[in-house]
Amino acid sequence: MKIGLIGNPNVGKSLIFSHLTGIGVEVSNYPGTTVDILSGVSCINRLPVEIIDLPGIYSLDGEGDEERLVRDMVLSHSFDVLVVILDAVHLERNLYLFLQVLEHRIPMIAVLNMADEAEKQEIQIDTHALSQITGVPVLLTSATLGKNIAEIIPVATTRASVGTYQVAYDRHIEAAIRTLMRVSDSGSSRVASLLALQGIGTDPSLLEAARTIAGELEEEHRMPVSSLLAGNRHHAASEIHHQKTGKEMRGLDSWLLTPFPGVLIMAGILLSMLLAVFFIGSFFEELIVEVCDIWVLGPLAGASLDPLVYELIFSFVIAIQAGLGIAFPFVFTFYLLMSVVEDTGYMSRIAFLADRIMHRFGLHGQAIIPMVLGLGCNVPAIMAIRQIGTKRERHIAAFLITMVPCSARTVIIAGIVSVFVGLYAALSIYLIIFSLILLSGLFLSKITPGTQLGMVLEVPPLRVPSPLMVLTRAWIHIREFLVIAMPLLIVSSIFLGLLGFYGVLDVIETATAPVVQGILGLPPFASTALLFGVLRKEMAFETLVVLAGTANLTEVMTRIQLYIFALVSTLFIPCVSTIAVLYREQGLKTAIQISLYTVFLGFIAGTVVHWISTLIPLF
Amino acid sequence: MDVAEREDTLLSLMRQARLTGQGGRPEDIAGHTSLSIEQVTEVLTKLVMNGEVTYQNDGAYHLSPSGIRAAEAIMRRHRVLETFLQEMLGMEHELAHAQACTMEHHTTDDTINRLRGFLRGNRDCPVTCHGHVRRCSFKSLADCAHGDVVKIDAIRGCGRGGRLADLGLIPGEKVMVKQRMADTLLIRVKDCDIAISPEIARSVLVEVDQ
Numbered sequence: 001m002k003i004g005l006i007g008n009p010n011v012g013k014s015l016i017f018s019h020l021t022g023i024g025v026e027v028s029n030y031p032g033t034t035v036d037i038l039s040g041v042s043c044i045n046r047l048p049v050e051i052i053d054l055p056g057i058y059s060l061d062g063e064g065d066e067e068r069l070v071r072d073m074v075l076s077h078s079f080d081v082l083v084v085i086l087d088a089v090h091l092e093r094n095l096y097l098f099l100q101v102l103e104h105r106i107p108m109i110a111v112l113n114m115a116d117e118a119e120k121q122e123i124q125i126d127t128h129a130l131s132q133i134t135g136v137p138v139l140l141t142s143a144t145l146g147k148n149i150a151e152i153i154p155v156a157t158t159r160a161s162v163g164t165y166q167v168a169y170d171r172h173i174e175a176a177i178r179t180l181m182r183v184s185d186s187g188s189s190r191v192a193s194l195l196a197l198q199g200i201g202t203d204p205s206l207l208e209a210a211r212t213i214a215g216e217l218e219e220e221h222r223m224p225v226s227s228l229l230a231g232n233r234h235h236a237a238s239e240i241h242h243q244k245t246g247k248e249m250r251g252l253d254s255w256l257l258t259p260f261p262g263v264l265i266m267a268g269i270l271l272s273m274l275l276a277v278f279f280i281g282s283f284f285e286e287l288i289v290e291v292c293d294i295w296v297l298g299p300l301a302g303a304s305l306d307p308l309v310y311e312l313i314f315s316f317v318i319a320i321q322a323g324l325g326i327a328f329p330f331v332f333t334f335y336l337l338m339s340v341v342e343d344t345g346y347m348s349r350i351a352f353l354a355d356r357i358m359h360r361f362g363l364h365g366q367a368i369i370p371m372v373l374g375l376g377c378n379v380p381a382i383m384a385i386r387q388i389g390t391k392r393e394r395h396i397a398a399f400l401i402t403m404v405p406c407s408a409r410t411v412i413i414a415g416i417v418s419v420f421v422g423l424y425a426a427l428s429i430y431l432i433i434f435s436l437i438l439l440s441g442l443f444l445s446k447i448t449p450g451t452q453l454g455m456v457l458e459v460p461p462l463r464v465p466s467p468l469m470v471l472t473r474a475w476i477h478i479r480e481f482l483v484i485a486m487p488l489l490i491v492s493s494i495f496l497g498l499l500g501f502y503g504v505l506d507v508i509e510t511a512t513a514p515v516v517q518g519i520l521g522l523p524p525f526a527s528t529a530l531l532f533g534v535l536r537k538e539m540a541f542e543t544l545v546v547l548a549g550t551a552n553l554t555e556v557m558t559r560i561q562l563y564i565f566a567l568v569s570t571l572f573i574p575c576v577s578t579i580a581v582l583y584r585e586q587g588l589k590t591a592i593q594i595s596l597y598t599v600f601l602g603f604i605a606g607t608v609v610h611w612i613s614t615l616i617p618l619f
Numbered sequence: 620m621d622v623a624e625r626e627d628t629l630l631s632l633m634r635q636a637r638l639t640g641q642g643g644r645p646e647d648i649a650g651h652t653s654l655s656i657e658q659v660t661e662v663l664t665k666l667v668m669n670g671e672v673t674y675q676n677d678g679a680y681h682l683s684p685s686g687i688r689a690a691e692a693i694m695r696r697h698r699v700l701e702t703f704l705q706e707m708l709g710m711e712h713e714l715a716h717a718q719a720c721t722m723e724h725h726t727t728d729d730t731i732n733r734l735r736g737f738l739r740g741n742r743d744c745p746v747t748c749h750g751h752v753r754r755c756s757f758k759s760l761a762d763c764a765h766g767d768v769v770k771i772d773a774i775r776g777c778g779r780g781g782r783l784a785d786l787g788l789i790p791g792e793k794v795m796v797k798q799r800m801a802d803t804l805l806i807r808v809k810d811c812d813i814a815i816s817p818e819i820a821r822s823v824l825v826e827v828d829q
Contacts, residue, residue, distance in 0.1 A: 059785035093787050093809040223790075227774070230784035234792070234809075257798045257805060352814040355803035364816045365803065454816025456782050459805060461812075 002050045002078065003156055006070065006101060007085035008094055009056030010345065010460035012113045014038075015143040015469050016085060017053040020153065036476065037069075044153050051153075052079070060100045061198055061226060065386065071200070074104055081160040082108040083152060088118040088125055088140065089461070095237035096230075099167050102134065103191045107160035109137045111152060116142040117461075133240055135164030144466060166190075167236045170228060172220065173197070176213045183209045197225045252462055256349050266353050269341070274375065274410075277334045281407065282414050284329035292321040308501060315497030318542075319490040326538055327486075330407030332478050334376035339473035343465030347372075348457050355455060361438075362445030363388070364455040367397045374404035377481045378578045382585055392450030398586050399444055402574045402594050403437050403601075405430065408537035409570045415541045416566045421559050429567055436571070436601060485577040492535035492576055505531075519603070520568060521610040522561055533569040535576050540569040560613045564606050572602020623724045626693050627652040628662045632672065632682050633690040642679030696731050697723045703734050706824070709775045760804065761820035763796045769825040770794070786813055788823065 007013045021040025038053040055066040060074065074082070084101050086094040091112070098110060112118075112125060127138040137159045141148040169177070180193035183206050188196070195201050196210035197217070214225045221228055256262050296317055305313070341347055347369060355365030367388050374381035378401055385397045405413070418426035499505050505528050512527040520526075525547040533540025544565065548556045557565070573595050574582070582591040631651040635643040645659045652659070663680050666672035671686035682690060697719050704715035763769055771792050774783055787809040788794070798805035802817035 058782070062782065062785060064782075090809070090811050093811050096785065096787070227784050227789065231789045231791070234784075234787055234789055253798075257800065259800060262800075348814065352798075352803060352805060353800060355814065355816055356801040359816070365814065452818065454819040455803075455814060456786065456816075456819055457814045458786065459812040459814050 001047070001080050001157065002052065003081045003083055003153070004052045004054055004073070004079035005083050005085060006054050006074075006097075007056060008058055008087065008097055009458065011056070011085050011087040011094065012143040013056060013085045014053060014472070015466055016111070016113065016141070016149060016152070017051065018468050018472055019143060019146065019149045020051050038476075042153055044157060049153060049157065057097070059097060059230075060104075061195065061200065061229070074101070074106065077106070079106065081156045082106050083111055083156055084108055085111045085113050088112040088114045089121060089123060091123075091125065092237050092241040095240055096233050098134075099165070099233050099236055102136070102163045102165055103167070103194065105162045105189070105191070107162055109139065109152075109156050109160050110134070112138060112140045113143055115140045115147065116145055130240070133165055136161055144464075165240075167233055169232045170221075172217055173225075173228060173232070176210075176217060179213065180206060180210055194229065198229070253349075256346075256462075257352060262349075262353055266350055269346070270350075270372065273334070273337045273341070276337060277330060277375075277407065278410060278414055280333045281330035281410065284333075285325045285411065288325045288329065289321060292317070292324075296321070311497045311501045312494060315494045316490060319493035319536075322493075322536060322538060322542065323482075323486050323489050326408050326411060327478060327481055330410060331376050331481050332474060334407055335474040335477040336470065338373065338376060338477070339470040340465050342473065343463070343469055345460040345462050348459045351455065351457055352459060360445065361400070361441030362396050362448060362452060363393055363400075363441070364452075366455045366457055367393065370397060371401055371404055373477075374401040374406060376407055376477070377485065378402060378404065378406045378574060379481060379484050379581050380477055382578065382581050385585065390451055390453050392448050392452060394586065395448055395450075395590060396441065396444045398582060398590055399594055399597065400437055400441055402578060402582065402598060403433065403440065403571070405433055405570055406537070408575065411538040412533075412541045412566050412570055415538075416544075416553065416562050420554050420562050425563060429563075429570065432567065432605065433570065436605070440597075440601075484581060488577045488580060489536055493539075496532060496535060515603075519610070520564055520606045521613070522565055523557060526557075526561075526565055529565070530569055530572070533575075534573050537569070537575045540565075560609075564609050564613075567609060568602045568606035570602075571605055572599050574598060623721075624652075624654060624658060624662050625666065626724050627654065628659060628666065629671065629682070629686060629690040630693055630697075632680060633687070633694065636682060642675060642677065642681040644679050648680075692728075693723055696726055696728075699731050699735050699738070700726065702738060706773075707738070709822075758825060759821045760794065760796070760806070760815075760823040760825050761802065761817055763804075763825065765796060765799045767796045768793060769796075772824045772826045775822040775824065783819070783823070787811070788813075794823075794825070 005013050005017055017038060017040070020042050022042075036055070040051050040053075042049050042051055054070045054073065057064075057067050057070050059067060060071050061067070073079070082101060082104075084098050086098060101108060110130070112127065112130075115125075118125060125140065127140050131138040137155055139148055139151055139155055141152070143149060168174075176197060177190055177193045180196060181188055181190065188203065188206055192201060192203070192206065193210070196203070196206045197214050199207065199211070199214070201207050201210075217225050217228065256265060297314070300310070300313060300317065341350075350372065351365035351368055353365075354368040358364050358367055367385075370381045370384040370388070373384055381401045381404070382398060385394050385401065388394060388397060413426050413429050417429055496505075508531065509524050509527050513524045516522050516527040516530070517524055526544065528547060529540050529544040532543040544553065545551055550556065553562055573579075579591055579595060582594060628648055631648045632643045634651065635641065635647055645656050645663060648654070648659045648663075649656045654662070663672060663674075666686070667674055667680070671683055671689055672680050673683050674680055700722050701715050701719035704710045704718055705712055708715075710718070760769070760771075771788060771790050771794060773790055774788065792808060795807040796804055797807050797812060802820070803814065804817075804820050805812055805814050807813075
């Protein structure tokens, strides 16, 4: 038996899902999209029940990736029962989706979640009356308190029904539905006719007929059919709901959403997140790397192996070591904090606050979300660009996100600059990078063709996040990193190991020496380190240590050389995983453009710092 | 005498009369229109001859009753055209005004009446709803200040129309502006808060709630 959970974003759907399924959740991507579908299994009376958590949507008729995916799954009868999860506090708006789902005539139940919040706001809900009107069993639950959650599966398996309520549309639309239902030989359903009126469906004769009728309807009402339908549904929802307003409960927002002190608070939160990742990350990274050195690399060097075999195993182990050393301490810590920010509902507040400044770069507030995610790892951040607006916006966002210093680059800055040069120097690198991002944004918004669409984003009420949800969310994020970045890490590490083994690296070193030595003022072996950085950012640092033959880098390089090295390797060319995901998401042309642009930027920045340092002593 | 020259002169006199209650001198009219003083004088002489304008002792020209009727007809054409350009085609106010200023001279009364019927049928406005009144009482969500409660009248463009409708932004719905950060708005619709960018806010036409 398959049960689908469907509902608006921010209704506690995912929390209910984790309560129902516990651990052992499987994340799968629907073919052709990056939309995540979570599925898990729950047992009831010793019979397994598969539960699928569908992405949060506002409508079943929309054209977004998520909406289309959910609609396709509902239309193909992928579920035996649908559980519609509604926010009891914002019931009227949520009923809109509920009424749409009812039209599909699939056995379903309604779950009114957030009962505790509704109670606090003195909103009274008559579940019996709602059940009477719609003909569907209604449950009042509270996912945060765990109240009534255990009832969901039993009710869904035994009492789910298709419902009796039907939205009364405008008489012209009802007439159109009647006509369309007679068009095809087998007779199409009411919902198929409704979708066909909005140009959705697979039956060509039905679509053809619907297009003609929809044209007439639009002519007559001077409004797209979809708006007409939406208006009728909202009207029906408000009739069912009978507006009951509760107490206002959002004192904190008057602080968080104003230019002052809202923007300051936002800067403070983001900065303290970065610092926390910086310190917690470096602590655990050292621990992991040391354990790996002592228990794996030490014995490996001791075992007298064939040099080629040794090189292969060594490269493999070092890739795993670096991957774990980055993934868990930095990326996981970051996503853990990030999930707290997301789950409290603060993320959409950041989008609101940043909307104005993002407009300067030809973007809008929503684009700040992938950019902040990019501080963890650029790979999932670039995948998240899909959700923002137009081609122009995605193009600009891809450039800027690639420049955002990810955790691996934090490792370089922390490991080289803050250790050997000083904390202020490390912060100055961030300052340089962020100024370059701002300048690039201004520049790109001038030269990128295309149109701009603004942001429409729901700002949910502030909530205390649930620890279970935070962990699950952080795990989903890091999973993307492990699945996409790790295999590339291992392959590229072995590839570079082989290059070194056959002496190709020395050739490259000699060839690039004039540029690296003459223009950037770095020792020749730095070019190999920079090259490793192309494959894996933090490898630039590790290779430098290996090549220098000492962990105390100040013995072989001056402080200004270390600074320039860190700056160049942070800025120039994204790592191979990022390039791969850029190619996949944005196409070859954009991937090449971004790579060339960042190389150019890195060398220019390095050259300028080197030039200044010859004029005045910097450190 | 060119149609545009004649009509611009009449409109200018009408405006002068409404603003100051006085008649207009050729130099005032030349200041309002793109005509030279010589051209204005020539046009005025002809208008005096056909009785639409009278010359009085204070040195200024005044509209006669027939002149007033002619000027009002032109002004009505202007308003209908401007409303159409602005509300239906979504042009900016300044551009729509400038366009209407040139189109008004060559649009027949029949076209104007048809356009007016189109505008009226479109919104189920009462017969008293005049193009001009409508233009003044409609504004977009972007013009609303912190704390305003307004009713949505129409949503322009179709790009994001669907998404807005799903969130409850439909004609007739009441919206409260909760917060304004520069031009980005936080609005409350159906008890939910939604952040929208300025360009989206501009596409939502609202009526001020009395």
